[in-house]
Amino acid sequence: MNEKNISAQVDFISVKFKNPVVTASGTFGFGREYGEYYDLSELGGICVKGLTLAPRPGNNPPRIAETPMGMLNSVGLQNPGVDAFIKEELPFLRKYDTVVIANIAGNTIDEYAEMTEKLSDARVDIIEVNVSCPNVKKGGMAFGTSVEGVTDVTAAVMKKTKVPVMVKLSPNVTDIASIAKAAESAGADAVSLINTLLAMRIDVMTRKPVLDNIVGGLSGPAVFPVAVRMVWQVASAVNIPVLGMGGIQTGKDAAEMMLAGASLVAVGTACFDDPYAPVKIIKELKEYMAVNSIKSLCELTGQLLI
Amino acid sequence: MSDVFFCEITENKVLTDAVYSMSITCSQIAAKALPGQFLHIKCGHSRILRRPISICNVHNDIITFVFEVKGDGTKWLSQKKPGQSLDILGPLGNGFTIPGGKIIVVGGGVGTPPMLFTAAKATQKPAAVLGFRSADRVILTEEFKAICEKIYITTDDGSYGIHGAVTKPLEELLKTGGYKVVMSCGQLLMQKAVADICAKYNVPSQVSLEERMGCGVGACLVCACATKSNAIESDALDPNAEDNKITMSRVCADGPVFKSNEVVWQESIK
Numbered sequence: 001m002n003e004k005n006i007s008a009q010v011d012f013i014s015v016k017f018k019n020p021v022v023t024a025s026g027t028f029g030f031g032r033e034y035g036e037y038y039d040l041s042e043l044g045g046i047c048v049k050g051l052t053l054a055p056r057p058g059n060n061p062p063r064i065a066e067t068p069m070g071m072l073n074s075v076g077l078q079n080p081g082v083d084a085f086i087k088e089e090l091p092f093l094r095k096y097d098t099v100v101i102a103n104i105a106g107n108t109i110d111e112y113a114e115m116t117e118k119l120s121d122a123r124v125d126i127i128e129v130n131v132s133c134p135n136v137k138k139g140g141m142a143f144g145t146s147v148e149g150v151t152d153v154t155a156a157v158m159k160k161t162k163v164p165v166m167v168k169l170s171p172n173v174t175d176i177a178s179i180a181k182a183a184e185s186a187g188a189d190a191v192s193l194i195n196t197l198l199a200m201r202i203d204v205m206t207r208k209p210v211l212d213n214i215v216g217g218l219s220g221p222a223v224f225p226v227a228v229r230m231v232w233q234v235a236s237a238v239n240i241p242v243l244g245m246g247g248i249q250t251g252k253d254a255a256e257m258m259l260a261g262a263s264l265v266a267v268g269t270a271c272f273d274d275p276y277a278p279v280k281i282i283k284e285l286k287e288y289m290a291v292n293s294i295k296s297l298c299e300l301t302g303q304l305l306i
Numbered sequence: 307m308s309d310v311f312f313c314e315i316t317e318n319k320v321l322t323d324a325v326y327s328m329s330i331t332c333s334q335i336a337a338k339a340l341p342g343q344f345l346h347i348k349c350g351h352s353r354i355l356r357r358p359i360s361i362c363n364v365h366n367d368i369i370t371f372v373f374e375v376k377g378d379g380t381k382w383l384s385q386k387k388p389g390q391s392l393d394i395l396g397p398l399g400n401g402f403t404i405p406g407g408k409i410i411v412v413g414g415g416v417g418t419p420p421m422l423f424t425a426a427k428a429t430q431k432p433a434a435v436l437g438f439r440s441a442d443r444v445i446l447t448e449e450f451k452a453i454c455e456k457i458y459i460t461t462d463d464g465s466y467g468i469h470g471a472v473t474k475p476l477e478e479l480l481k482t483g484g485y486k487v488v489m490s491c492g493q494l495l496m497q498k499a500v501a502d503i504c505a506k507y508n509v510p511s512q513v514s515l516e517e518r519m520g521c522g523v524g525a526c527l528v529c530a531c532a533t534k535s536n537a538i539e540s541d542a543l544d545p546n547a548e549d550n551k552i553t554m555s556r557v558c559a560d561g562p563v564f565k566s567n568e569v570v571w572q573e574s575i576k
Contacts (some may be wrong), residue, residue, distance in 0.1 A: 027521070037307075037309070057552070058554055061518065061530050063527075065518070069354060070354065071354060071520070272356070275521075
């Protein structure tokens with residue numbers, strides 16, 4: 001098979017993706033910076049920086065620490081607010097032939113509902129409900145680590161939405177499958193996972209935490225096996241589609257995540273190492289499909305042999 | 307714009323104990339590089355974050371950068387040899403804005419190298435004030451002497467040049483007048499002291515800031531620094547700061563060079 005003739009198209013919920021590679025929220029801004037390096041229309045989708053109802057300045061620096069094959073971040077949802085996104089950033093993203101996913105994080109359930117209403121009216125393609133940010137004191141992961149919290153937020157969002165909704169799950173839980181099932185029961189159209197793993201580094205010379213926020217979220221290749229395991233557990237437990245992410249660096253990593261049960265994959269930290277990472281991963285995945293005579297990605301998703 | 311380039315190392319020499327000067331060849335970066343910009347350098351496959359290092363000088367297709375070995379990544383870099391190649395994203399960031407006329411460049415320690423490229427691009431021979439901890443840390447003096455009208459070197463312990471901080475000779479220069487702007491790079495407290503003296507003599511100043519970086523292109527928002535603006539009301543910063551209308555700017559993409567009066571100086575930092 002010639003990779004040029006391969007279709008990596010994916011139907012996810014009711015949304016068509018030209019390929020399964022999406023950029024992970026928080027690693028790609030609103031697309032402007034990486035749009036200088038390649039045509040954003042090459043991407044399956046763009047998941048934008050986490051949005052809050054009011055603008056947020058984020059945490060104080062240092063906000064990053066390198067770890068073995070990974071990194072910690074504690075940005076703390078710095079963003080211009082949902083209204084500024086709709087006015088300033090969404091029209092820019094709409095110039096490209098790619099799926100736009102808006103990631104939202106509320107301090108309260110009402111804030112999630114209000115943002116959903118605004119973004120539905122603005123016609124983003126999908127809303128990703130972030131109940132898993134480890135870097136903010138209120139909201140975020142506080143909702144995502146209990147069945148009740150996820151149920152309440154998801155139900156409130158589903159009441160207001162006119163577009164498909166995906167709930168982004170935290171790995172910082174005992175049983176991620178039960179949290180995923182709660183999102184499904186409350187009406188979510190899909191789930192995405194994993195957000196970052198809560199982590200910490202200490203400078204042994206100064207005896208101080210490396211991050212000003214003390215703790216942060218671990219991402220990068222170091223978390224990839226954890227993400228594969230959790231995607232497999234969640235995909236086995238729910239009937240809604242799964243977007244898998246966490247440390248994907250290559251087309252083979254994307255294929256592995258899909259075998260575990262993901263219909264789409266997101267690429268995040270890999271962009272910091274190589275701005276071209278998402279487009280390279282798309283190319284490599286198509287090469288993998290060609291070599292293995294895979295005509296459609298539904299031949300891959302969840303096809304783990306046990 | 308910047309891009310990813312695989313660049314051959316042409317030279318790697320030790321300047322002092324832990325400070326290296328490395329040269330690479332890349333016509334595309336050399337053609338675009340501006341003083342104050344940086345290179346985002348991959349330091350081995352096992353490290354997922356690139357290391358941001360300022361451009362020290364450009365001659366034809368050769369770009370020189372100077373770095374201090376601070377951890378495993380820069381140690382890896384220091385061991386590379388001529389003929390080997392580096393994966394470099396660059397040139398990145400907004401550099402110094404050099405007006406016509408006389409300028410002063412101020413460098414502190416390993417913040418000195420980008421000021422050489424800045425001095426080289428000045429329209430008139432500039433004055434340079436360079437500060438180091440001690441005689442064994444002094445770097446690049448011959449290079450500065452070759453292109454500057456005047457050069458003052460200070461050391462904290464008096465083991466070389468003028469005993470004390472860069473602010474002493476800087477103030478003497480500013481008293482004489484005629485300087486359009488002062489540009490600096492170095493430790494934050496030094497740069498604040500430089501900015502304060504410039505403000506006293508009504509001379510604008512530009513500072514090059516440093517912060518731990520991720521993407522280097524402005525997407526990930528980890529290299530934040532507070533700058534004055536009316537955009538965002540911050541609750542994460544010192545409420546006693548003189549101006550609370552501040553924005554979190556990106557050192558990599560909005561900087562690393564800022565006008566000093568934009569910077570919210572945080573006493574707590576380093």
